Amino acid sequence: MNNPRIRPALRRRPLLLAACALALLTPLTACGGSGTAEGDGKTLRLWHYEDKDGALGKAWAAAIAEFKRTHPDVKVVFEQKTFEQIQQNAGMILNSDKAPDVMEYNKGNATTGLLARQGLLTDLTAAAEERGWDKKIGDSASVTARYDAKGEMGGDKWYGIPNYGEFVLTYYNDDLFKKHGVAKPTDFKSFEAALAKFKAAGITPLANAGNDHPAGHYLYLLALSKANDTWVDDYQLYKGEIDFHGSEMAYAVNKYKEWLDKGYFDKKDVGLKGSDMTEQFVSQKRPIMVGGNWWFGGLSTDITDFEWSTAPYPGSEKTPGSGGNHWVVPTKAKNKRLAEDFIDITMSEKIQKLIGEEGNVPLAAEADTITNAKAKELITAFNAYQDNKGLAFYPDWPVAGYYDTWLGATQNLMNGAKPDAVLDELAAPYEKYIATRS
Structure with missing residues (x-):
């Protein structure tokens, strides 16, 4: 870093x-x-x-x-x-x-x-x-x-x-939203509308890092937006079969590619680390960052020249997250x-x-006992996910060494690989492990 x-x-x-x-x-x-x-x-x-x-x-x-x-x-x-x-x-x-x-x-x-x-x-x-x-x-x-x-x-x-708990949520630069007349998202439709409006103003809306966990989190989050409890249990706890070309993962890679093609991510982000992503947000180059709550404390210290806020990602009832x-x-x-x-x-x-x-x-x-207003919002959001079975763990957990697979697959997608090839890449080590699991 x-x-x-x-x-x-x-x-x-x-x-x-x-x-x-x-x-x-x-x-x-x-x-x-x-x-x-x-x-x-x-x-x-x-x-x-x-x-x-x-x-x-x-x-x-x-x-x-x-x-x-x-x-x-x-x-x-x-x-x-x-x-x-x-x-x-x-x-x-x-x-x-x-x-x-x-x-x-x-x-x-x-x-x-x-x-x-x-x-x-x-x-x-x-x-x-x-x-x-x-x-x-x-x-x-x-x-x-x-x-x-x-x-x-x-x-x-x-x-x-x-x-403690950890989860992925959305960080917004409130000042940039106001400056460009963009409404804060309340659902996925308004989220994509915000992305389009920023892009039309010449601003790449989403902070990202392809050479670290954030890019994989985006991809998994998109899959979770189409997933139910059964899919999460099947994928993470091996309770049933997973089709990597099914609606959940297929939607994720295609929507990710769509966002790349529309310029909502910068393809040059493929080589960046997580700290580079946060710097994009802190320096006000990107108005939206979807990332873990583990960035929250550093942002609270580093951001001194604009107003910002957090909210659950508006496109999914589930998010990458777990107990810490x-x-x-x-x-x-x-x-x-x-x-x-x-x-x-x-x-x-x-x-x-x-x-x-x-x-x-x-x-x-309890969130009500916390006097730090921003932290209170964070805790309230986490508790809502936890109370509604919204914590879906992290994408690389099912298989030892799977982190490198997810990293490589998302980088390949950002470099122009076809979605089906990326799905095959993600499927191979998972299916191999399932076949040998006793």
Whole structure:
């Protein structure tokens, strides 16, 4: 990422870089169970990868301070990691005596699910029920925290505890809408009318980045606009067959191509990263950005010269999104009870409210308790999606290494590949995995 104005903690990619993690793992069949060394009950070893100035970094710092206050005899050994360090090396570390007691980790079948299946993560089901975490976290947000014996999400055992939510929504430059007399969209028809009006005024309306997750999010969001609950469950949870040339995905690639041909995206965006996309919006070159709430905090700081707002994407009742990355307790953690105590603090009213006030989406705080007006709008939108089964996860989750496929397919589409060829490209690894799935 090459834009220093956007904080690192707000640049994390929800799309999984699973191939790197998988390459570092070896089959483990006897690493779980009761072979964990006993701890002294006086030390908590904790890892996370959030930047200290981001919403979550501030929340975790406050949680550590609260833990120290309530556990005065316990020493906290905190190690700051990067997202990539944990993503790429977790399997090897968790299978060694270097495992921390609690760490932040990426959700999904290829990460948390894989390590849970291999016995490297502690089953937190009893703790979730005992401490009431399962009541604080809604069903759709908890799907990515629960796994079955195959390591597939949506199971009945909790292997992670998320504290926040994430989803894709629309960012509007209100000043540019007013300047050009464009009405704020209320549905898909008015959304496309806004795109056309900006283009007629010589302005490329949509910010985009083809060399990062945003382009794939656009494509998946268009598919979701034609999808129902059954399609999402079939695609993400393997509950039924998926036809990549069916109405959902076919509509997505054709509408995406139409927008490219009309100039609603710039084809030169094919080589851009996510931070380049946000810069298009911050610099007022593009009036509309469809992107994750993880950009919200950085935009709140960086935008000082125009009015902006957020709203759910008006063309779909579903959106890419889920519960956020979560706390996991390694099987080889030495002080698991202390780890649970820390997680419990992160789920407390005080820490959850802090997450919201700092511009993220808490899972256990009511929107009405948040005084930050923009953040309150964000939380309200997320809760509406969650309450209506509108969180449809992310497009690369079903298959390990699928992120690269989606990245390549959307870039090929932007470079002029035929829609049918792009659909075939997306279908191949998915169908291969389904054929070999036991």
